[in-house]
Amino acid sequence: xxxxxxxxxxxxxxxxxxxxxxxxxxxxxxxxxxxxxxxxxxxxxxxxxxxxxxxxxxxxxxxxxxxxxxxxxxxxxxxxxxxxxxxxxxxxxxxxxxxxxxxxxxxxxxxxxxxxxxxxxxxxx
Amino acid sequence: xxxxxxxxxxxxxxxxxxxxxxxxxxxxxxxxxxxxxxxxxxxxxxxxxxxxxxxxxxxxxxxxxxxxxxxxxxxxxxxx
Amino acid sequence: xxxxxxxxxxxxxxxxxxxxxxxxxxxxxxxxxxxxxxxxxxxxxxxxxxxxxxxxxxxxxxxxxxxxxxxxxxxxxxxxxxxxxxxxxxxxxxxxxxxxxxxxxxxxxxxxxxxxxxxxxxxxxxxxxxxxxxxxxxxxxxxxxxxxxxxxxxxxxxxxxxxxxxxxxxxxxxxxxxxxxxxxxxxxxxxxxxxxxxxxxxxxxxxxxxxxxxxxxxxxxxxxxxxxxxxxxxxxxxxx
Numbered sequence: 001x002x003x004x005x006x007x008x009x010x011x012x013x014x015x016x017x018x019x020x021x022x023x024x025x026x027x028x029x030x031x032x033x034x035x036x037x038x039x040x041x042x043x044x045x046x047x048x049x050x051x052x053x054x055x056x057x058x059x060x061x062x063x064x065x066x067x068x069x070x071x072x073x074x075x076x077x078x079x080x081x082x083x084x085x086x087x088x089x090x091x092x093x094x095x096x097x098x099x100x101x102x103x104x105x106x107x108x109x110x111x112x113x114x115x116x117x118x119x120x121x122x123x124x125x
Numbered sequence: 126x127x128x129x130x131x132x133x134x135x136x137x138x139x140x141x142x143x144x145x146x147x148x149x150x151x152x153x154x155x156x157x158x159x160x161x162x163x164x165x166x167x168x169x170x171x172x173x174x175x176x177x178x179x180x181x182x183x184x185x186x187x188x189x190x191x192x193x194x195x196x197x198x199x200x201x202x203x204x205x
Numbered sequence: 206x207x208x209x210x211x212x213x214x215x216x217x218x219x220x221x222x223x224x225x226x227x228x229x230x231x232x233x234x235x236x237x238x239x240x241x242x243x244x245x246x247x248x249x250x251x252x253x254x255x256x257x258x259x260x261x262x263x264x265x266x267x268x269x270x271x272x273x274x275x276x277x278x279x280x281x282x283x284x285x286x287x288x289x290x291x292x293x294x295x296x297x298x299x300x301x302x303x304x305x306x307x308x309x310x311x312x313x314x315x316x317x318x319x320x321x322x323x324x325x326x327x328x329x330x331x332x333x334x335x336x337x338x339x340x341x342x343x344x345x346x347x348x349x350x351x352x353x354x355x356x357x358x359x360x361x362x363x364x365x366x367x368x369x370x371x372x373x374x375x376x377x378x379x380x381x382x383x384x385x386x387x388x389x390x391x392x393x394x395x396x397x398x399x400x401x402x403x404x405x406x407x408x409x410x411x412x413x414x415x416x417x418x419x420x421x422x423x424x425x426x427x428x429x430x431x432x433x434x435x436x437x438x439x440x441x442x443x444x445x
Contacts, residue, residue, distance in 0.1 A: 002227050002232065003223065004131040005131075006223040006224070006226035006230050007131040007134070007135065007219070009223075010219050011137065015134075015138055018142055018145055027203070027205070029199075030192070030195055030196060030203075031145075033192070033195075034144060034154065037157060037188060038157065038160060041161065041184065045167055048173050048176065052171050052233075060173070060174045062259065062260075063248050063259070071248070071249060075236070078244055079172045079173075080236060080240035081240060081243055082240055082263060084175055085260045088179050088260070089272055089337065091179050091183055091337075092183070092425060093275055096278070096282035096283060098188065099432050100282050100286050102191060102192070102195045103290070104289070105195060106199065115199045135216070138219055139212060143212075175261070175333045175334065175338065178333060179337050179338040182341040182345055186345045187345065187348065190352070191436065194436040198436075
């Protein structure tokens with residue numbers, strides 16, 4: 001269990017480093033947008049991992065038995081609901097922002113004829 | 126059950142490396158769809174059904190479709 | 206081959222990092238006081254949201270103001286995307302589309318997706334789901350139709366950019382009115398129970414939660430539909 005948690009944490013760190021490398025180094029704007037999508041995905045997983053509880057048979061935070069006994073069962077086994085609620089809006093808003101960036105890339109292609117940042121820097125010559 | 130999440134994320138590390146180094150952008154978009162599937166399985170292990178329902182439409186459907194449209198309107202191959 | 210060597214180095218580094226970290230990390234079994242408050246109060250209790258689905262209760266009741274302004278961010282992002290495309294004329298273009306097998310498949314899968322999206326949104330206060338989830342599932346249907354048939358087929362069926370904007374505005378206005386109504390009735394901004402009823406005709410509606418879910422379903426679904434209608438415009442692509 002401890003080694004699995006450590007493996008998850010170090011995988012998340014590795015994906016963050018790889019996607020930041022993609023955002024910083026790759027020259028194509030579309031590739032940068034794809035890498036930014038990976039980055040936001042893995043950040044959402046990290047936030048949800050913060051709310052996970054290492055109890056036996058964990059439950060999703062949904063009440064199924066409408067009684068006080070059901071509430072006690074929920075408090076015993078359910079994971080923390082707050083990170084999940086914050087992540088849902090982050091995912092949908094993230095897609096809307098990705099759309100805005102994608103439209104910017106299309107507009108740059110239409111105006112300058114390229115999405116390569118190395119050519120865009122020297123464009124005015 | 127929790128150990129499975131580590132396996133999925135280890136596959137996701139390999140896929141993210143493939144996405145970053147791929148020069149054919151259409152292939153990179155397809156890889157990022159598979160990456161979304163792995164993240165989906167991880168979220169299932171972490172007990173987040175609400176997030177899965179939002180994510181399954183956005184990551185596998187909408188985001189991939191959007192990027193395919195964008196690649197078709199710009200250039201397909203990335204010149205390194 | 207060079208790729209394979211780099212990839213195995215990265216994986217080995219991840220495993221080594223996990224071995225190093227495993228002596229410092231310990232999995233947590235107890236719950237935050239805040240999380241326990243939400244779990245205890247969402248259906249019973251005196252600070253109740255009237256919903257057995259804790260995540261939806263947090264989303265639209267306990268932290269409703271956050272979600273209200275996140276909806277405003279969504280509104281601004283889509284409006285700016287529309288304004289980038291404002292002067293691009295729509296070109297009439299008739300692609301043949303795919304074969305009949307694909308078209309029939311798209312019809313069946315599109316209908317099923319629509320029903321699943323509506324169920325997810327309208328039961329959002331009882332089972333996992335809600336407005337954001339249902340809306341993003343709803344936006345898959347026009348994407349399927351555009352890929353399987355064409356943009357023209359979607360517009361001939363009556364869903365063009367202006368109508369989608371109208372549907373989205375109806376959804377956003379409903380959210381704004383439902384959020385401001387408790388102020389008129391003598392409550393607080395976005396107050397849920399004791400202004401809105403918990404049960405209506407014997408059905409559990411959880412106050413304003415189901416209303417917010419339906420409105421957000423329309424707003425998110427129609428908003429992403431506008432995006433795909435604009436993107437599938439054949440004008441403006443490169444020749445490559």
